Amino acid sequence: MPERQLRVNRRTLIKAAGATSAVLGLSGLGLSGYRAGKAPDSYTGCEGSQGAAQDFDRKRFAVDTPPYEKVGPTSRADGRTEVIFSRVGVARSAAEKGAKIEDLDEPFKSYYAQHPEDFEFDKQNRELRRKVREDSEENRNRYILAEAWAGAMGAVSPRSIGNDPPEVSDFPRQGSREPFKMKSPAATAKLIKKVSYEFGTVLVGITKLNPDWVYQYPSSRRGFATDEPIEVPKHWKYAIVVGTPMSWDPMYANPTYGTSNDAYSKSRIVAFRLASFIKRLGYAARPHTPGNSYDLMVPPIMVDAGLGEQGRHSVVITPELGCNFRPAVVTTNLPMATDKPIAFGVQEFCKTCKICAEQCPSGAICKGDKEVVRGYRRYRLHSSKCFNFWNSTHGSMGCRVCIAVCPYTRKSNWVHKTALQVTANDPTGLSHKMLTGMQKRFYPGPEPSDYYAATLGGKNASYREPPWWLKTEDFIAL
Numbered sequence: 001m002p003e004r005q006l007r008v009n010r011r012t013l014i015k016a017a018g019a020t021s022a023v024l025g026l027s028g029l030g031l032s033g034y035r036a037g038k039a040p041d042s043y044t045g046c047e048g049s050q051g052a053a054q055d056f057d058r059k060r061f062a063v064d065t066p067p068y069e070k071v072g073p074t075s076r077a078d079g080r081t082e083v084i085f086s087r088v089g090v091a092r093s094a095a096e097k098g099a100k101i102e103d104l105d106e107p108f109k110s111y112y113a114q115h116p117e118d119f120e121f122d123k124q125n126r127e128l129r130r131k132v133r134e135d136s137e138e139n140r141n142r143y144i145l146a147e148a149w150a151g152a153m154g155a156v157s158p159r160s161i162g163n164d165p166p167e168v169s170d171f172p173r174q175g176s177r178e179p180f181k182m183k184s185p186a187a188t189a190k191l192i193k194k195v196s197y198e199f200g201t202v203l204v205g206i207t208k209l210n211p212d213w214v215y216q217y218p219s220s221r222r223g224f225a226t227d228e229p230i231e232v233p234k235h236w237k238y239a240i241v242v243g244t245p246m247s248w249d250p251m252y253a254n255p256t257y258g259t260s261n262d263a264y265s266k267s268r269i270v271a272f273r274l275a276s277f278i279k280r281l282g283y284a285a286r287p288h289t290p291g292n293s294y295d296l297m298v299p300p301i302m303v304d305a306g307l308g309e310q311g312r313h314s315v316v317i318t319p320e321l322g323c324n325f326r327p328a329v330v331t332t333n334l335p336m337a338t339d340k341p342i343a344f345g346v347q348e349f350c351k352t353c354k355i356c357a358e359q360c361p362s363g364a365i366c367k368g369d370k371e372v373v374r375g376y377r378r379y380r381l382h383s384s385k386c387f388n389f390w391n392s393t394h395g396s397m398g399c400r401v402c403i404a405v406c407p408y409t410r411k412s413n414w415v416h417k418t419a420l421q422v423t424a425n426d427p428t429g430l431s432h433k434m435l436t437g438m439q440k441r442f443y444p445g446p447e448p449s450d451y452y453a454a455t456l457g458g459k460n461a462s463y464r465e466p467p468w469w470l471k472t473e474d475f476i477a478l
Contacts, residue, residue: 042411044320045202045245081111084122091122144180148280149195155276156269165223166233170284170331179282182335189337192240192274199273200266201242202325203318205305205339209239209331212374213304214296222295230295235284235333241298241305242270243327246400248411249467251324254404255361255451256395257466263326264290271328283334290326298327300376306339309346313356313365313402314381317346319420322409323402344424345432346408350379352429353436356402359463361451362389365402392452394460401451404463407439 040052047053081087090108093099101112101119112119182188189206196204211232218224244266245251250258271287278285288294299316302308308318308325315323319342357365364386370377390398403409410416422431445463452458468474 039413042413043248044412046248049247078107078111081107087111087118088122088125091119092126094119095123095126144281145191148277149198151280152195152199152273152277155272157272163223166235166284166286169223170233170235170286172279172282172284182281184337185335186337188335192278192334192336195277196240196242196270196274199242199270199277200244201270202244203242203307203320205241205302205307206336207239207241207301207304207306207338209236209296210300210304212376213300215294218295219292222293224295233331236286236331237333238331238336238338239296239301239305240274240330240332240336241302241307241327242274242330243267243307243325244270245321245324246326246403248324250396250470251400251409252404252464253462253466253470254400255389255393255398256460256462257470258398258400258404259396260290260326260398260400267326267328271330274330275332278330278332278334281334283332285330285332285334288329288331290328294329296329296331298329301329302327303341306342309343310378311346311356311406311408312350312354312379313360313406314379315403315406317406317408319344319424320412323406324409344420345426348429349407349423349432349436352432353407355405355407355436355439359401359405359445359448360386361392361399361401361448361458362386363448364389389452392456392458394453399451401445401463405445407435 040050041047043050193204214232216229218230220226224230244263246263268289271289275285275287288296299310302316303310308316311317317323318325354367357367362385364382366379371380419435446461450459450461454460
């Protein structure tokens with residue numbers, strides 16, 4: 001071997017040894033790391049759920065009497081007439097017909113008789129909107145994105161796909177404007193990522209869609225003939241992956257206290273909003289959302305989009321959230337710059353770690369090597385074993401123990417960030433074994449069989465104690 005290559009290897013080994021020494025030093029600071037993990041800003045993607053945003057000291061300014069003044073007899077507001085949105089339609093109709101206040105039905109007749117100035121103002125509303133529309137033909141282009149963003153924010157549930165094929169359901173409604181000409185793929189990608197964050201995502205990545213990841217046969221209620229193979233639509237050119245984390249503390253208390261529904265719901269809303277935004281620009285968009293409204297496999301698309309690597313447990317591990325991530329995908333023909341995949345040490349780490357396989361109650365996660373699945377080499381998950389255990393616990397249906405125990409799934413404090421940097425930059429794998437050993441020693445989990453319900457020979461165990469607000473016995477008299 002050339003001397004130059006020997007020097008490089010020695011230098012690499014020295015760096016790895018130094019990194020390992022740093023990890024050993026961190027083990028003596030466990031208490032500090034534990035406290036750092038409790039800080040609200042360490043709950044990546046869920047900082048607001050820890051109350052961190054509500055930081056004003058209200059107790060200091062507490063008063064016994066509300067700061068408004070009661071001066072006489074009180075009455076309750078009439079939602080039919082005193083709310084502008086409820087009454088304005090009556091005034092618009094009156095303006096069209098030339099009707100007067102005395103021509104109106106109750107309670108609007110009495111209200112406008114007492115407030116004739118409101119009648120005049122409310123009648124003007126329709127004419128004002130007409131004049132604005134006339135003016136906007138000249139100036140509306142300035143507000144294309146503002147209108148698309150505002151409209152998409154209300155798209156918290158999807159327009160039903162029903163039996164409409166993608167060539168119909170994915171595109172803007174008939175009569176919509178032609179697609180806007182975007183300045184550049186790079187600028188468009190920057191825009192899509194920013195609005196995705198505004199819509200509520202925590203992570204977002206963009207890739208060209210690999211047809212291998214589309215189901216060969218579809219799920220029901222997605223606009224495809226279920227007994228015919230899917231012909232991948234030509235407009236499914238790009239895939240945007242978005243997603244959010246599950247609530248951190250309940251997630252660690254799986255399988256009995258955690259849930260995926262919190263992240264599922266948030267990710268669905270992000271995808272619905274994003275698809276709506278893209279359609280308002282004139283392009284096709286189709287949301288593929290959790291839990292079962294997919295036409296494709298999401299983990300490999302996440303990998304292609306540069307969000308992370310698929311681990312031994314088949315879940316994608318991200319640098320920011322570990323595998324505490326629930327994704328959704330939007331397929332589209334909107335031209336965008338794409339992200340590159342990343343490799344930050346997960347494949348090498350998973351070779352030796354195996355904590356998820358050792359803690360898996362059902363034995364669904366393999367402890368051996370990767371296998372070839374549909375032409376790709378990966379770790380195989382026994383889905384039937386996994387799903388059966390979902391139905392073998394109390395509390396929230398499901399399991400998610402593999403996510404809770406994964407060394408990458410840690411809150412964003414300095415200990416986790418340091419360990420992540422060490423493992424990502426250690427080609428020797430020494431720190432991988434060291435960190436895995438530390439977790440098993442200092443943070444052991446229950447016996448896998450203990451996760452089962454008592455009637456199945458288990459102890460209803462959780463990986464960690466539940467958060468205080470999920471302890472039923474502290475709030476409900478049993």
